[in-house]
Amino acid sequence: MLDELLAAWIGRQRWFGGKGRAIDQLSVESDVELTPGLRHLIVAVWQEGSRDRYQLLLGERSSLPDRLGHALIGMVGDTYLYDAVHDFERTGWLLEGMAHDQTHNGLRLRHVPGVTIDTSPRSLVLGAEQSNTSLVFGDAYICKLFRRLIPGVNPELEIVTALAARDAPHIAQPYGWIETDLDGTDTTLAIMQEFLCNANDGWDLALASVRDLYASLPEVTAADAGGDFAAESLRLGAATARVHHELAAAFPTDVIETHEVKRMAESFRRRLGRAVAEVPELRGHVSVIEEAYHQVDLLTHEVPVQRVHGDYHLGQVMRTPTDWVVLDFEGEPGQPLAERRALYSPLRDVAGMLRSFDYAARHLLAGHSQAAELEPRAQEWADRNREAFLEGYGEGGGMITRGDAALLRAFELSKAVYEVVYEARNRPTWIRIPLAAFTPRAAP
Incomplete structure (x- = not known):
């Protein structure tokens, strides 16, 4: 019974x-x-x-x-x-x-x-x-x-x-x-x-900043809007670097050699192939994505790996009255436990947060009557906060070399490929958000 x-x-x-x-x-x-x-x-x-x-x-x-x-x-x-x-x-x-x-x-x-x-x-x-x-x-x-x-x-x-x-x-x-x-x-x-x-959710704070920018006069920049989020992104970057430092001190670390880095790039390509077969909108961006993966193939140095957050985005952080706090170290939902406990480059977390800034900037544009007019403002907000986060990450002790920048870009685009498939399956009107990731950006 x-x-x-x-x-x-x-x-x-x-x-x-x-x-x-x-x-x-x-x-x-x-x-x-x-x-x-x-x-x-x-x-x-x-x-x-x-x-x-x-x-x-x-x-x-x-x-x-x-x-x-x-x-x-x-x-x-x-x-x-x-x-x-x-x-x-x-x-x-x-x-x-x-x-x-x-x-x-x-x-x-x-x-x-x-x-x-x-x-x-x-x-x-x-x-x-x-x-x-x-x-x-x-x-x-x-x-x-x-x-x-x-x-x-x-x-x-x-x-x-x-x-x-x-x-x-x-x-x-x-x-x-x-x-x-x-x-x-x-x-x-x-x-x-x-x-x-007494804490506030990072995603909610970021969206409030984006709303302030969208509601301001057209000539007002993201830096001048009342809810500018860049100072918080800077602090969040520094907090992220410190968490990575503590994780490296508390758990074993390792390095992956160049042939293993190339295998990782191949796994990115396999994901891309499956995604293109499912989502035709990706086909026009394949050359940009493949070029990013090719830059990983050219890397000649070992890549440090350690325990990481594994599912890092603005919804996983809280702003207390004094600083940022990171939550939910479970790793990516649905993945096997061994994979969630494995060692990765901390750039995987950095890429996850950078993708989250892009989502926050464009989240409110889905179905918006003025989406085309607001798109440049969304890009401006995303760029400003991405740059602030990376600056803070460096100030907190997280180093990103030129070679790291290539790996970071590949992590970002692989994440965006996953997001395209997810949105195509679940929220087709949102697919433009991850597709925007394939517009070439300046290296961090």
Whole structure:
């Protein structure tokens, strides 16, 4: 009965990764009672011959308050079953368990050594996420539950705890985590960090700046507009370089030799070939992209590699009253855990942020009646903030040599190729944003 209820319910959840495909089978692999009326489940979902696992906090009540009606899964007998992440009367177990290093039948709740966890705040679920669920406890903590489970230690937990142990700046303090064994591997279920209650999202700040520029008189430049963002881009570049420095100090580093660099360029070309076959609009830009990849072929020096963020953009940074903080070190969603933990050139992160500036500049132009007239202003804003970010990156200790510039350009264009395919599939009216990346730019 429970399996049937969950199979009917789980496909409607925004964090469920198998939407649009029939569920062939669902089974409960783990069912642990945490407190009376609260169970932790790990469920296996089979679709088209493959299995994914998800975690669920299952609440049980004899009557269901109106505030939990949206979380209802169904009834078994006279008992209401519901998604208990939405029930602040049940989620206190997260704080209690981590504060006291509790273990429940293989489910291990732990706190970071040296920290104290206040167990009194109530929880509230944030509604913006797609693949995870985050609970905010008062103005102190944010606990991210990884709904889809992948065996292994999550890179975010690994990175933030290592950087916090070094008193590294520009990260949110970690407080605790939840783990279990999955397929014989220590697996992260959740991580709790400092909640930056007085911070602003980098993407929102950038868009506000772009709006100010678009609303100003035509003769007003991006430097003179009221919401100029360049000073923040400069600070963000410096913060990014410092995070890269701390990552290189906390984890192993290496170099890749020239033949491996050429293999990387070949992987970029393979992606381009697949993209051109799918999106005809790319064909007119192939020569520009191929020339960028050819410059990587000409490199004759080794390339340093290290742990990086892996999915770096304006939505992954927060501006506190004092500085920038970098969040979400999970890596690129959907990629295998080993790939997300692999060593890369830090220029991959730099390229990701540069692409994000281009998106911020043109995001508001999709469907805009004056898009053609505003395009030069968008380009001006993007160029100004890209340059400021790169200047800040250098001031923070991140060096970009002439050879690095060629590699950075290739990373950027490879990312833009990926974006073209994504937009063609999901938001066709946005395809002009990544296509603009193939206009030749001056080297940084």
